Amino acid sequence: MAWRIGIDIGGTFTDVALVDDASGHVGVAKVPTTPGDLTEGVLGALEMAMRRYGVAAAEVALFSHATTVVTNAILEETGARAALITTRGFRDVLELRRSARADLYDLFQDAPATLIPRRRRFEITERIDAHGAVVMPLAENEIDALIAALKAARVYAIAISLLFSFLNPGHERRLAERLRAALPQVPVYLSSDVLPEIKEFERTSTTAVCAYAGPILASYLERLNQVTRSRALPPLFLMGSNGGILEAAEAIAMPAIAVESGPAAGVVAAALVARQTGRLDLLSFDMGGTTAKASLIRGGQYETTAQYEVGGGSSMSRWMNGTGHPIRVPVIDLAEVSAGGGSIAWVDRAGALRVGPKSAGADPGPVCYARGGTEPTVTDCNLLLGYLDKTSLLDGELPIDHTAAAAAVRTRLAEPLGLDMRTAAASVIDVVNHAMAEGLKIVSIQRGHDPRHFALAAFGGAGPLHAAALASELGITEVICPPIPGAFSALGLIGTDLKRDYVQTLHSTAAVEPQALEAAFAALEKRGAAMLERAGIAPERRRLVRSVDARYPRQSHELEVPVERGCIEAATLAQIAEAFHERHLHTYGHDNRSEPVQVVSARVAAIGATAPLTIRDTVARRG
Numbered sequence: 001m002a003w004r005i006g007i008d009i010g011g012t013f014t015d016v017a018l019v020d021d022a023s024g025h026v027g028v029a030k031v032p033t034t035p036g037d038l039t040e041g042v043l044g045a046l047e048m049a050m051r052r053y054g055v056a057a058a059e060v061a062l063f064s065h066a067t068t069v070v071t072n073a074i075l076e077e078t079g080a081r082a083a084l085i086t087t088r089g090f091r092d093v094l095e096l097r098r099s100a101r102a103d104l105y106d107l108f109q110d111a112p113a114t115l116i117p118r119r120r121r122f123e124i125t126e127r128i129d130a131h132g133a134v135v136m137p138l139a140e141n142e143i144d145a146l147i148a149a150l151k152a153a154r155v156y157a158i159a160i161s162l163l164f165s166f167l168n169p170g171h172e173r174r175l176a177e178r179l180r181a182a183l184p185q186v187p188v189y190l191s192s193d194v195l196p197e198i199k200e201f202e203r204t205s206t207t208a209v210c211a212y213a214g215p216i217l218a219s220y221l222e223r224l225n226q227v228t229r230s231r232a233l234p235p236l237f238l239m240g241s242n243g244g245i246l247e248a249a250e251a252i253a254m255p256a257i258a259v260e261s262g263p264a265a266g267v268v269a270a271a272l273v274a275r276q277t278g279r280l281d282l283l284s285f286d287m288g289g290t291t292a293k294a295s296l297i298r299g300g301q302y303e304t305t306a307q308y309e310v311g312g313g314s315s316m317s318r319w320m321n322g323t324g325h326p327i328r329v330p331v332i333d334l335a336e337v338s339a340g341g342g343s344i345a346w347v348d349r350a351g352a353l354r355v356g357p358k359s360a361g362a363d364p365g366p367v368c369y370a371r372g373g374t375e376p377t378v379t380d381c382n383l384l385l386g387y388l389d390k391t392s393l394l395d396g397e398l399p400i401d402h403t404a405a406a407a408a409v410r411t412r413l414a415e416p417l418g419l420d421m422r423t424a425a426a427s428v429i430d431v432v433n434h435a436m437a438e439g440l441k442i443v444s445i446q447r448g449h450d451p452r453h454f455a456l457a458a459f460g461g462a463g464p465l466h467a468a469a470l471a472s473e474l475g476i477t478e479v480i481c482p483p484i485p486g487a488f489s490a491l492g493l494i495g496t497d498l499k500r501d502y503v504q505t506l507h508s509t510a511a512v513e514p515q516a517l518e519a520a521f522a523a524l525e526k527r528g529a530a531m532l533e534r535a536g537i538a539p540e541r542r543r544l545v546r547s548v549d550a551r552y553p554r555q556s557h558e559l560e561v562p563v564e565r566g567c568i569e570a571a572t573l574a575q576i577a578e579a580f581h582e583r584h585l586h587t588y589g590h591d592n593r594s595e596p597v598q599v600v601s602a603r604v605a606a607i608g609a610t611a612p613l614t615i616r617d618t619v620a621r622r623g
Contacts, residue, residue, distance in 0.1 A: 002061040004611075005049065006493025007042055008262055009033055009067050012289025012342050012362045013461060014041040016049040017490035021061065024614045027053045028487040033362040038067070039223050057232040062610070064493040066239040066262040069220050070213040070255050074115070074310050074325065079212035080156040084116045085146070085175065086204070087163045088123040093204050112324060115212040120153050122146055124162075124175065132167030132507055138174055147182045158183075159211035161191035161204040166505050169196070187214055194254060195328050197601055198505045202328040206256050209310070209327055214255045221248045237498070239265045242304055242330040244499020244607065247535055256327045257501075259310050262489060264332045267295045267302045269492030270457045272613065273482055275300040279455040282480070283440055284334075285470065286489065287463040289342040289379075290359045294439040295334040296449060297457075305333040307557075330501050335442040339435045341379040341462040342366060345409075345428040347416045353424075355431045368405035369398065376412055378432050378462065380405040381425035387465050433466055437473045444474075455480055459488035491613075498608035500531050503549075505601045512599045518568040520602035521546055528606025537608035549601040550580040552592060558600050559583050573599070 002021045007014065016029040029049035034041035042065070049055070073079040086093060094114040124146060127136035150158065158179060165172045169192035176188045191207040221236065225248060228236055237245040241260040251258045263286065270284035274297050282297040295302060308331040309324030338357030342365060345355045355378065360366055364373035366380050368390075382388050383405050390400035406421060414424035444451040455478040458467030464481040471479050482488050502524040506512055525544045532542045546565055549558035561579045563572070577597040585591040 003053075003055050003059050004062040004064070004494035004613075005046070005055075005060055006064045006265070006490040007045055007066070008265055008487070008490040008493060009038055009041065009065075010262065010288045010461075010489075011068075011291065011340065011359060012365060013486070014038075014045045015487035015490040016045045017484065017487045017494060018049055018053055018055065019491075019494055019613060021611060026484060026491065028484045028490070030486055032365070035362055038069070038220065039227060042224060043227055060233055062237065062494060063228060063233050063235075064237040064239065064245050065224070066265045066489065066493055067217075067220070067258065068262055069217050070209075070258045071260070071310060073213045073216045074209065074259075078216070079115060080215040081120070081154060082116050082157040082159060082208065082211040083120045083122060083150055083153060083155040084159045084161065084204070084208055084211070085122050085124060086161055087127060088125045090163065090200075091121045091123050092118070093161075093201055094121070094208060097201060115208050115325060116159070120155060122149060126162060126171045128162070128164040128168045128171060130164060130167075132164060134168070134170075138171040140174075140178075143175065143178045147179065150179070150183065150186075155186060156215050157211040158186055158188045159191070159204075159207040160188065161200075161207050163200065165190070165192040166196040166198065166203065167507055169193075187211070187218070189214065194256070196504050197328060199328065202326045205326045206328050209259075209325055210255045214252065217255045217258060218252045221252060224248075239268075239493055239496075240499065241308075241332065242499055242501055242605075243268050243302060243332050244497050245493065246498060246500050247531075250500060250531065254329075256329050259308075259327055259329075260331050260334070263293045263295075263334055263336065265492035265496075266293060266459065266489035267297070267332050267334060267492070268496045269482075269488050270295070270459070271297050271300060271302050272492070272495045273457055273480060276614065277480060279457075279478070279480065281454045282457045283444060283451060283454045283474075283476070285436070285440065285456055285458045285460075285463055285467065287436065287458070287460040287466060288340050289365075289461060290338070290340040290361060291336050292339045292436045292439060292460070292463075293334050293336050294436075294443045295332060296443040296447060296454070298449075303333045304330045306330055306560075333443065335439040337435050337439040339378070339432045339439075341377065341382070343378050343432060344375045345377065345381065345413055345431075346375065347413060351416070353413070353417060353427055353431055355428055355435065366405070367408040368400050368402065370401040370404060374408060376405070376408040376428070378428060380409060381428040382462070382465055384409060384421065384425045385429065429466070429469075433469045433473065436466065437470055440470060440474060451476055457482070459485040461486040495610075495613035497610050498532070498535055498537060500528065500606045502527050502604045502606065503601050506599065511596075512573070514568040514570060514573060517548070517573075517599065517602060521563075521568070521604060524602060524604035525606075528604050531606055532608050535608060541609040543607040543609065545605040545607060547603045547605075548576060548599050549603065550576065550597050550599050552584075552595045553598060559587060560603065 018027040031045045125139035172190045189210045191203045194207045195203045236248045238251045239261045240257045266286040274282045280300040284295040286293040342360040343356040364371040366377040367373045414421045452475040456476045457480045467479045546563040551558045581591040
């Protein structure tokens with residue numbers, strides 16, 4: 001018998017899903033998240049699940065995990081003490097950013113504070129031009145002084161982002177060689193490795209995110225790997241933001257790809273439901289203890305975006321651009337709002353009812369959990385309205401204090417608002433439902449899709465409680481609640497493929513030659529094949545998928561266009577141009593076939609197929 005295990009850490013609970021490959025049956029377990037040391041919660045959840053279902057370590061074929069370590073490090077500003085090295089004169093690229101503002105009419109808004117302050121941003125003399133040619137050699141005589149400055153700054157990670165290094169990485173690699181020899185304990189992240197792609201600010205920002213969060217993620221995964229090795233479990237895989245799992249070592253080398261690890265797993269599971277139920281057009285709605293996430297699935301497939309920001313005033317992709325730190329990696333396109341079961345309801349000084357963004361989290365949690373919480377939450381209101389059974393949470397293992405929840409809602413909400421307790425609780429639910437409906441509108445209406453033509457898949461510990469109200473507000477006529485909604489994201493961890501994305505900007509975008517594009521694809525496919533080989537993926541389960549980023553002349557943003565495998569010829573370039581015109585028409589409502597199409601970057605997705613997963617009834621306890 002072989003089992004696959006997925007563990008997802010949420011803001012309130014850590015969830016486990018197991019699937020028996022022989023029967024297809026699914027098991028679940030759930031324990032409170034341990035914010036002080038997340039590995040404790042993972043270990044507790046793992047032991048509970050294996051004991052409950054009688055699973056031996058030798059029976060575990062796959063152990064996959066989703067974590068918010070990278071996101072939390074950025075949101076809570078608890079990342080590593082990092083440094084940035086740039087070409088001389090470009091020290092302030094992180095602060096200069098782009099000219100776009102999140103709110104066009106707010107002249108006084110401040111850009112987010114940089115992850116790496118100016119005092120830890122250094123310059124070095126060198127210059128490579130836009131064709132990859134060396135204009136000014138790397139000033140080797142400046143490196144010793146740079147090393148001394150880095151030591152004095154007591155940095156724990158270093159990001160290097162030099163001009164046009166994506167075309168010629170020689171200077172970055174030589175500088176990294178010297179730094180690693182002098183500072184062997186300090187990880188060095190090169191922009192030419194992290195993101196060999198045009199766009200200096202985004203490339204620098206992505207590399208800075210890696211340096212800022214990398215040591216935190218590496219320490220966490222190393223502790224977790226020690227636990228799994230001590231229990232003779234298989235090597236750990238991590239959910240990536242692109243919807244695929246990857247080896248822990250890959251995530252440590254490129255921490256930015258783990259930014260939306262947990263939310264991505266839920267969308268993957270929702271896409272699985274779409275394909276198995278035949279409802280191929282779905283709105284995915286995941287409401288946990290801290291946040292609610294929405295995503296759109298069309299034709300049974302989720303969509304990704306490379307325009308993503310983390311740590312800003314809003315976590316909604318492509319909605320409040322300019323408020324966070326851009327990461328130029330494929331991320332499942334989703335909207336996230338600060339509305340969850342643990343969101344705290346409160347009355348402001350003007351006497352208005354508010355819900356969130358502050359959350360009770362896992363500790364102390366909602367008042368009804370009887371762990372010291374005093375502020376009423378969405379969960380407390382659901383309990384008082386009868387939507388929650390006070391005897392069945394966590395299979396009855398979580399005692400519920402109905403009296404304490406009622407007292408908190410009465411004294412902190414009902415009395416200040418002049419309402420009775422039930423009306424106050426219902427008002428909280430109305431407020432939070434409206435906020436979550438806005439998230440669903442962002443991924444549907446704001447993307448040009450009518451939500452009435454979609455079914456709603458609701459999951460997460462609190463998702464099904466709010467699904468009917470949300471569907472009614474959006475005019476949706478069908479709601480799907482999976483059999484294990486509270487651990488549904490964990491199920492996505494064991495129902496997805498291994499996946500890693502590779503990109504390379506081309507030397508010339510004006511008129512790319514077939515041979516140049518073929519050479520770029522070949523180099524990327526070599527890297528992808530090597531990754532799949534290291535991961536132990538059998539040859540018949542490997543797949544390399546090609547695409548390009550293309551644009552019209554003078555455009556500053558590209559669209560991704562798929563490319564069939566095979567030798568690149570002039571006819572292939574014509575097919576790419578035609579596909580781009582069609583994609584541009586679909587995306588923006590117009591095209592311009594009189595303009596030439598520029599191919600900017602080559603992309604390859606390396607995919608290792610896992611065994612198909614079919615969701616069936618949960619299994620009875622065996623332990």
